[in-house]
Amino acid sequence: MVLSRFWLVIFISSIVFVVISLFSGNSYTIDYVLNGKKDDPILLSEKYINQVPVFIKDSIKNAPDQTMIINRDTLNADTTYVYKNKTVKIFSGVQKSDGLLPTCKSTLLDLILPLMAYLAFFCGLMELLIISGATEKFARILSPVFVKVFPSIPKNHPSISYMTLNFAANFLGLDSAATPFGLKAMESLQEINPEKDKASDAQIMFMCLHASGLTLIATSIIGYRAAANAANPADVMLPCIITSFIGTIAAFLIVGVKQKINFKSASLVTGLMVLIAAIVGLLMYVNHLDLIGKNYFTSNLSALILVGIIASTLILSFIKEKKFAEAKTTVYETFVTGANNGVKTGVIIFPYVLGMLVAISLFRNSGLFEIISNWIAFAFSNMGVSKEITDALPVALLRPFSSAGSRGFLIDSMNTFGADSLTGRLSSIFQCSAESTFYVIAVYFGSVNIKNTQYALGTMLLVDLICVITAILVASWFF
Structure with missing residues (x-):
């Protein structure tokens, strides 16, 4: 009984927290919770190329694969900008475990x-x-x-x-x-x-x-x-x-x-x-x-x-x-x-x-x-x-x-x-x-x-x- 209730609490509270994070704007997508792989980069947001800073826009256009990585610090994962299909996807951090x-x-x-x-x-x-x-x-x-x-x-x-x-x-x-x-x-x-x-x-x-x-x-x-x-x-x-x-x-x-x-x-x-x-x-x-x-x-x-x-x-x-x-x-x-x-x-x-x-x-x-x-x-x-x-x-x-x-x-x-x-x-x-x-x-x-x-x-x-x-x-x- 105790194990069953603990299992339910973990499951339900996690789902509620994920949904709240999505609709409160703290998360851009929750697909990684279902399909993501451990250590995959997490999608933070998506913008049109004109909405990103000019130096990033220029760097993306000049990059052969239209990808740019900005080193934030040595302890956190790099922030990555990927330009594809007229939008720039911004990734940062990595997934803690498989979806x-x-x-x-x-x-x-x-x-x-x-x-x-x-x-x-x-x-x-x-x-x-x-x-x-x-x-x-x-x-x-x-x-x-x-x-x-x-x-x-x-x-x-x-x-x-x-x-x-x-x-x-x-x-x-x-x-x-x-x-x-x-x-x-x-x-x-x-x-x-x-x-x-x-x-x-x-x-x-x-x-x-x-x-x-x-x-x-x-x-x-x-x-x-x-x-x-x-x-x-x-x-x-x-x-x-x-x-x-x-x-x-x-x-x-x-x-x-x-x-x-x-x-x-x-x-x-x-x-x-x-x-x-x-x-x-x-x-x-x-x-x-x-x-x-x-x-x-x-x-x-x-x-x-x-x-x-x-x-x-x-x-x-x-x-x-x-x-x-x-x-x-x-x-x-x-x-x-x-x-x-x-x-x-x-x-x-x-x-x-x-x-x-x-x-x-x-x-x-x-x-x-x-x-x-x-x-x-x-x-x-x-x-x-x-x-x-x-x-x-x-x-x-x-x-x-x-x-x-x-x-x-x-x-x-x-x-x-x-x-x-x-x-x-x-x-x-x-x-x-x-x-x-x-x-x-x-x-x-x-x-x-x-x-x-x-x-x-x-x-x-x-x-x-x-x-x-x-x-x-x-x-x-x-x-």
Whole structure:
């Protein structure tokens, strides 16, 4: 219900704002909202050639392509005058994201189809783990901790192993693997959900922990920083880990209090201490490496572990081939069955993702997002927050809505202010310390047709806010 109303508010308010801007004269056309492409110039007005300044008119006539560009300043897009069909079109600024119709197309071609391919492959592997009995053994080992965090899940339930693989993939920055494992976990949790259209306690806890974005190896962020010529691309790794870990603990405590979880459980405390020890150990190891060593370690660990998971799954399937024979199938046929289920899941979630991304596209292109961002930045600056911090806030504000959009802001902030500036580093921490909340909710809850997400959205947004505040404090402390 909350998600539905939020979606409607974004959609309707954006449309109203666009229409008002058109009829109030603030916008010349709204076609870009429907058909425009990201980074396309925006049409501001159209005049007859006699209505433009004389020096511009002369320049246009003398130009071979009858186009003139005036450099306004280094921070804003150029103003372009194009003479065509007896009128001069004046463009300035660029579009923030694809329009509504291009978003529909790119959602299918650039997002859903690749996601379906990932789902097909990893769901095929998951099916091998199920038939081979690996998931059952995995669940048995981890049950003592998971039954405390998810008391409504039966002991040794298969969802435990799926959730573990999802968390592990997130920890290592393996986004392509995390989503299929997570969707399989939601599907498994839905089987024991007494109210099929309403999110269960276990599903909410899983979603909030997943969305808190605990990452140990921020591979993509390090890659972006390296491309931006950062002196030490991996220097944000420790702040990213600290910020995302605090966000994860906050998510667990907030949902745990709501669900009345026993925080004094010995197995729960032990599991938490093991996790903290693993993080501290990793940090100590990475900290003693030189620059080349850090880059080599972070770029290879995640990929090596993913290859290890694939190899171990196939080897185990070969060893346990008798179990596949007992199930009247083969290893390859089992993989194909799982892959087919992955494709079906991709088809199911497509409408949910499409609806959310189209609303976000409209929200950004309407100008509402920029106005809200400026208000928030103005409020922060009046509270004494430095400009270096407020310049990074667009990344934090857009992150819950769109990973691609916030990534664009991240790259822009590093190009504008420098990868080694506080703004560039803080933007990097914002990008890796949380998930795209609305996308995650649309994908995961949509995959099992849950309509009532209860308090999941509110909790995830609160955790996003905690991560933003933590990131600012950590970045100020480190840099």
